[in-house]
Amino acid sequence: MTSVSTSGFYDAAIYNMNAMQTQVNNLQESISTGLQFQSSNSNPGAAAQMRALQLGDTLAAANTSNADAAKTTLSLADTTLSQITSAIGQVQTLATQAASGTLNDSQRASIGIQVNQLFQNLTSLANTQDTNGTYLFGGNGAGPAYSTSGTTATYTGGSSANTVSLGGGLTVTTGVTGPQVFNYTDASGNAQNLLSVVGNLAAALQATNTGTGSTTTAQAAAQTALGQLNSGLAQVSSAQTIVGARENWVTTTQTVQTQLDQQRSTSESNVGDTDIAAAVSRLQQATTILSAAQATFVKVAGMSLFSLLQ
Amino acid sequence: MSSNLISIAANGVSAAEAGLNITAQNIDNAGTTGYVRRSVQQIELTAPSVSDAPNVVSVSGVMVTGVTRNTQNYLSNQVNVSAANAARANGLVTNLTNVESAVENSSVYASIGTFTASLQTLASNPTSTSQRQTVLADAQNMAQSFNLASTTLASAQQTMQSDATNSVSQINQLATNLAQVNQQISANANPATTGATLLDQRDALLSQLSSLTDATTTYNTNGTATLTLGGTTGQTLVSGGTANTLSMTTATNGTISFSLAGGTITPGGGAIAADQQGLASAATSATSLDTVANSIVSAVNTAQSSGTDLTGATGSAIFSGSGAAGISVSMTSASGIATAKAGAAANSTDISNLTAMQTALTTANPAGQTNTLIFNLSSSVQNATTAQTALTAIAAQAKTTADTNSGVDLNTEAANLLQYQQAFQASSKVIQTAETIFTQLLSIN
Numbered sequence: 001m002t003s004v005s006t007s008g009f010y011d012a013a014i015y016n017m018n019a020m021q022t023q024v025n026n027l028q029e030s031i032s033t034g035l036q037f038q039s040s041n042s043n044p045g046a047a048a049q050m051r052a053l054q055l056g057d058t059l060a061a062a063n064t065s066n067a068d069a070a071k072t073t074l075s076l077a078d079t080t081l082s083q084i085t086s087a088i089g090q091v092q093t094l095a096t097q098a099a100s101g102t103l104n105d106s107q108r109a110s111i112g113i114q115v116n117q118l119f120q121n122l123t124s125l126a127n128t129q130d131t132n133g134t135y136l137f138g139g140n141g142a143g144p145a146y147s148t149s150g151t152t153a154t155y156t157g158g159s160s161a162n163t164v165s166l167g168g169g170l171t172v173t174t175g176v177t178g179p180q181v182f183n184y185t186d187a188s189g190n191a192q193n194l195l196s197v198v199g200n201l202a203a204a205l206q207a208t209n210t211g212t213g214s215t216t217t218a219q220a221a222a223q224t225a226l227g228q229l230n231s232g233l234a235q236v237s238s239a240q241t242i243v244g245a246r247e248n249w250v251t252t253t254q255t256v257q258t259q260l261d262q263q264r265s266t267s268e269s270n271v272g273d274t275d276i277a278a279a280v281s282r283l284q285q286a287t288t289i290l291s292a293a294q295a296t297f298v299k300v301a302g303m304s305l306f307s308l309l310q
Numbered sequence: 311m312s313s314n315l316i317s318i319a320a321n322g323v324s325a326a327e328a329g330l331n332i333t334a335q336n337i338d339n340a341g342t343t344g345y346v347r348r349s350v351q352q353i354e355l356t357a358p359s360v361s362d363a364p365n366v367v368s369v370s371g372v373m374v375t376g377v378t379r380n381t382q383n384y385l386s387n388q389v390n391v392s393a394a395n396a397a398r399a400n401g402l403v404t405n406l407t408n409v410e411s412a413v414e415n416s417s418v419y420a421s422i423g424t425f426t427a428s429l430q431t432l433a434s435n436p437t438s439t440s441q442r443q444t445v446l447a448d449a450q451n452m453a454q455s456f457n458l459a460s461t462t463l464a465s466a467q468q469t470m471q472s473d474a475t476n477s478v479s480q481i482n483q484l485a486t487n488l489a490q491v492n493q494q495i496s497a498n499a500n501p502a503t504t505g506a507t508l509l510d511q512r513d514a515l516l517s518q519l520s521s522l523t524d525a526t527t528t529y530n531t532n533g534t535a536t537l538t539l540g541g542t543t544g545q546t547l548v549s550g551g552t553a554n555t556l557s558m559t560t561a562t563n564g565t566i567s568f569s570l571a572g573g574t575i576t577p578g579g580g581a582i583a584a585d586q587q588g589l590a591s592a593a594t595s596a597t598s599l600d601t602v603a604n605s606i607v608s609a610v611n612t613a614q615s616s617g618t619d620l621t622g623a624t625g626s627a628i629f630s631g632s633g634a635a636g637i638s639v640s641m642t643s644a645s646g647i648a649t650a651k652a653g654a655a656a657n658s659t660d661i662s663n664l665t666a667m668q669t670a671l672t673t674a675n676p677a678g679q680t681n682t683l684i685f686n687l688s689s690s691v692q693n694a695t696t697a698q699t700a701l702t703a704i705a706a707q708a709k710t711t712a713d714t715n716s717g718v719d720l721n722t723e724a725a726n727l728l729q730y731q732q733a734f735q736a737s738s739k740v741i742q743t744a745e746t747i748f749t750q751l752l753s754i755n
Contacts, residue, residue, distance in 0.1 A: 005347070005717020006340050008710050015706045040414060040684060041407065041691035048685040055423040055677055062427035069434040132435045134659055142622075142655035162661050164433045165668075174434075305724035 013297045020290040027283040030274045037272070046271045053268050060261055063167030067254050070164055070174045074247045077136045077175055080128045081240040084181070087125065088236065091118050091198055092229050098205050098222035108218055112205025116151070119198045123148050126178055126195065139177035146178060151199030155179055166253045168260060172246055176239050184235035186228055194232035201225040314370075315744035321371030322737030325352050328374045329730035333723050340718040344514035346379045347718045348506060379506045381716040383529045386513055389705070389712045390520035390527065394579030396705035397521040399698035401473075401584025406694050408466040409592045410687040413599065416459035418634075419680045421452040422606070426677065429668055432649065436661045437620065442644035449610075449628055453637045456603045460596070460634035467564040467592045474566055474585035477522045478558045481582070484522070485537070485553040488515045492534040493551035509533060524579030539568075540575025558582075563593040591690060598683045599634040602676045607637060609670035617648030617663025622656030624648070625663070 004012075029038055040047035097103065098111045127144045128136045138145035141158030148154075161175040182194040204221035329350045339345040355370035425448040432441050491512050498505050512535055519525055525537040525547060537547040539556065547554055547570060554571040561567070566586055568575050577583040607629040614625035625648025630640035641647070648667075650658035 004710070004719065005713040006720045008713030008717050011713070012706065012710050039411075040688035041410060041695065044685050044688035044692055047688055048681055051419055051681050051684065055419070055681075058420070058423040058427045059430065062430035065431055066434045132438055134435070134437065138659065140650075140658065140660035140662070142650075142658040158658070158660060162433070162436075162659065164661070165430065165665075305721040309724060309728070 009300075013293075013301070017290065017293055017297065020286060020293060024283065024286045024290055027279055027286060031276060031279050031283065034274050034276075035272055036274050050268065050272050053264050053271070056264050057261075060167060060257060060264070063165070064254075064257055066164050067166050067172075067250050067257060070166070070172050071247060071250045071254075073130050073134075073136065073174050074172075074243055074250065076128070076130055077243050078240060078247060080125055080136055081181065081236060081243060084122060084125050085233065085236055085240070087118050087122050088194070088198075088229060088233050091115055091201070092226065092233070094118070095201060095222045095225045095229060098201075099219055099226060101219065105215055105218070108215070108222075109206050112202050112207075112218075115198060115205060116202035119151060119153075119195070119202050120148075122195055122198055123153050126153070126182065136175055137178040137181055139175070146195065148199075151196075151203045153193065153195035153199060155182075155193075166250070166257070168253075168256060170253045170256065172250055172253065174246075176242055180242070181236055181239040182232070184231050186231050192228060192232070194229075194235065197225060197228045197232060315747070316741055318369065318371035319737045319740035319744060321355065321373060322740065323734060325350070325372045325374050326730045326734035326737055328352075329726065330734065332377060333726045333730060336718045337720065337723050337727075340720055340723075344510055344517055345718070346381045346506070346510060346513070346716045349378045349380060350374055351376045351378050377506050379509055379716070381513070381712075385708075385712040385715055386516070387527055387529075388708045390516055391524065391579070392701070392705040392708040393517070393520040394524035396698070396701045397581055398524075398577075398579045398583040398587075399694060399701040401581045402587055402694045403691065403698050405466070405470055405584055405588025406591055406687065406691045408469065409463065409588065409595055410684070410691050412462035412466050412592075413459050413595055413680075413687060414684050416455050416462060418452075418455045418459050418599070418602075419677060419684060421448070421455040422677045422680060424448050425452045426668075426671060429664065429671070432647070433661050433664055433668075436649040436659055436664060437657055439644060442620070442647050445647055446628075446639065446641060446644045449641075450639045452606070453629065453639050456599065456634040456637045459599055463592055463596055463599070464564075464635075467589060467596075470585045470588050470592070471560055471564065471566060474558060474582050474589075477581045477585070478556055478568070481519065481522050481547075481556050482553070484515050484519045485548050485556070488512065488519075488535065488537070488548050489551050489553040491515060492548065495533040496550065498533075505533060520580065522580045523577045523582050539570055539577065540573075541578065544575050545570040545573045563596070565589045565593050591687070595683060595687060596634065598679070600632070602679045602683070603634045603637045604632055605674040605679070606671070606676050607632060609674040610667060613663060613667035613670050614648045616652055616666070618650040618652055618654040618658065619648045620645035620657060622654070622658075624652070 026038075030036055037043040037046065094111050094115050098108050098115075103111070123146050126137055126146045130136055135141070135143070135145045135157060137157065139158030139161050141156065143156060145155065145157040146153045147156050155178045157178050159177070161173050161177055163171050163173045165171050184192055184194065186192045201221060204218055204225075207218065332348050332350050336347055352372050352374050355373045425445070428441070428445045428448045432438070432445050435441050491508060495505060495508050495512065498508065512533070516525070516527060516535060516537075519537075523539060525539055526542055526544065528536040528538075530536060534550060536549045538544045539547050545554070547556065556568060556570045556575075559567050559569070566589055568577065568582065568586075577586065611627040611629055614628055617625045619625050626641065626646055628639060628641045628647065629637055631638050647664075649664040650660035651662040654660050
């Protein structure tokens with residue numbers, strides 16, 4: 001007896017058509033979602049790779065935002081340093097006038113008042129805050145970069161500027177500290193602070209008018225200050241060069257970030273996206289087979305000896 | 311002579327009637343699960359020759375000797391063995407998929423990434439209250455993802471445990487029923503005639519049992535079945551009219567073990583094997599998740615304690631509790647995140663401690679560990695699915711083979727119906743002929 005039993009025939013037909021239907025459904029799903037696999041267990045290796053790539057996307061978003069923030073901060077520092085340079089230039093002009101013997105004490109004192117105003121401006125520029133309220137030249141400190149008492153400015157910021165990671169092992173130091181901008185060593189080898197130089201000049205010029213200093217002293221102070229201002233200005237420019245270089249570095253890392261983003265996106269597409277052409281052709285094949293199986297099932301199932309017995 | 315003819319024809323009529331009845335029975339049960347096609351056994355009846363007339367033909371027609379169940383024990387055993395394997399593979403795919411989705415769909419992996427990224431963003435602006443709150447909220451989300459994974463995993467474990475409990479009680483019920491059927495079979499004097507239904511019952515019980523566990527079946531000559539669980543060297547479940555009780559023990563980590571007749575058995579097939587293997591995988595996954603959660607708690611809290619927060623105080627723990635179920639954010643104020651180095655002033659913009667925390671997290675690599683865990687789980691689901699496809703095909707093949715041998719084919723039954731109908735009509739015609747002959751004999755007077 002080798003005849004197939006009726007229930008066996010139905011069982012086998014159902015089993016085969018179900019298997020084909022499942023294949024059709026999976027193909028349809030991967031075409032309609034555009035995803036090669038719907039769950040990790042269809043392709044564990046690719047899914048693990050995909051998760052790592054997506055984690056890379058999440059972290060890249062943080063890195064991009066950090067790079068943007070670093071660029072904003074550095075750009076603000078750059079602008080502020082230009083303003084500081086300009087203020088120092090004005091002090092230089094005033095000091096040149098004050099050093100000349102053609103002025104009387106009262107004129108020199110009024111120059112002193114202007115220099116004092118510029119000193120206030122400079123300390124205020126030194127305490128510039130970014131949009132987050134962080135002091136641009138305060139390094140990693142807790143408050144303002146400088147505190148002033150009379151014509152003396154004291155650095156109260158942190159010892160160094162923060163270094164932020166920009167991803168891919170790249171980092172950037174997001175600013176320069178006050179001492180990096182204003183501290184220098186003069187021609188005589190003495191440590192000097194540009195803010196104090198300006199403050200002291202203002203005090204010396206005003207002193208002649210209050211009777212506490214002589215005209216000669218004030219002129220000499222202005223002359224000395226000119227030399228110091230030159231050295232100080234060189235320091236500010238060098239700080240500005242550093243800031244500019246860091247800005248460029250951030251731009252470079254942004255380019256690297258964009259390239260990495262594109263690479264990840266290409267990988268994600270390769271790993272996870274459906275090859276539409278292949279999937280559609282496989283779907284066509286599977287549906288053809290399924291239709292044929294269904295049609296023949298109906299035909300064969302209709303073949304019963306009973307239907308012929310009258 | 312004519313009276314002999316009538317009795318021969320009467321035998322033929324009743325044999326044909328038996329054939330018709332059996333055919334009708336077969337047609338009726340064409341769709342009945344476990345029904346084995348019957349056929350009528352009949353023999354020719356010849357009266358023994360008497361010594362004084364050895365050459366006289368003495369025939370008595372036909373006799374139905376019994377009903378044959380057209381089955382082979384080895385075929386139905388093959389069906390049961392392959393069904394147990396397929397049931398284990400099916401159950402395992404479901405169980406492992408539940409475990410996998412508990413870990414994967416709880417977003418543990420993504421939330422670790424988000425937390426890491428928000429720490430990274432905080433480095434740009436360490437004193438920002440909103441960014442600090444984002445970090446704390448992301449920490450909260452991450453802790454909740456771990457909690458969710460743990461809860462979902464526990465619920466998957468409970469499902470498997472209760473499924474296994476149900477399966478065990480079903481196995482015990484089936485074993486008791488089989489012992490009763492065994493008893494009836496062995497009490498039956500002539501299994502060939504009336505035992506078909508009992509044997510059908512026996513095979514139906516064995517078939518039901520095969521979806522629950524892989525029982526090694528021995529068919530005895532008297533028709534009873536002896537079952538052992540846990541392979542050939544395992545313990546006896548049913549022997550003759552006696553059934554032993556299978557019992558299940560649940561360990562604290564959720565895994566289950568089975569014992570029968572005083573010995574421990576490890577099922578290799580059926581639903582209880584799928585549950586046992588699924589629960590083992592769930593327990594391993596729970597341990598891995600706990601390890602990942604603890605590594606985060608340890609890395610972050612240790613870094614906190616060596617830094618200074620926004621108020622200038624030494625950092626306190628961000629996370630409390632341990633394990634995936636216990637992890638929670640105990641820090642309430644976002645200013646408590648210790649971004650600055652030890653000894654820094656309040657509102658310090660220093661990020662050296664934050665960097666140290668990020669480095670500690672990178673070293674602990676919770677995202678990588680979680681990715682590996684999910685990869686391992688999804689691989690095991692994939693392997694189980696591959697095995698399922700193969701084992702289901704094997705089971706379907708075995709069933710088709712057995713069905714070919716023992717199932718009802720309606721075309722064959724239709725032909726049989728015609729054959730027995732014609733035999734019935736022919737025998738009836740013989741009776742009519744005998745009656746005509748008898749009448750002729752009577753009219754001779």
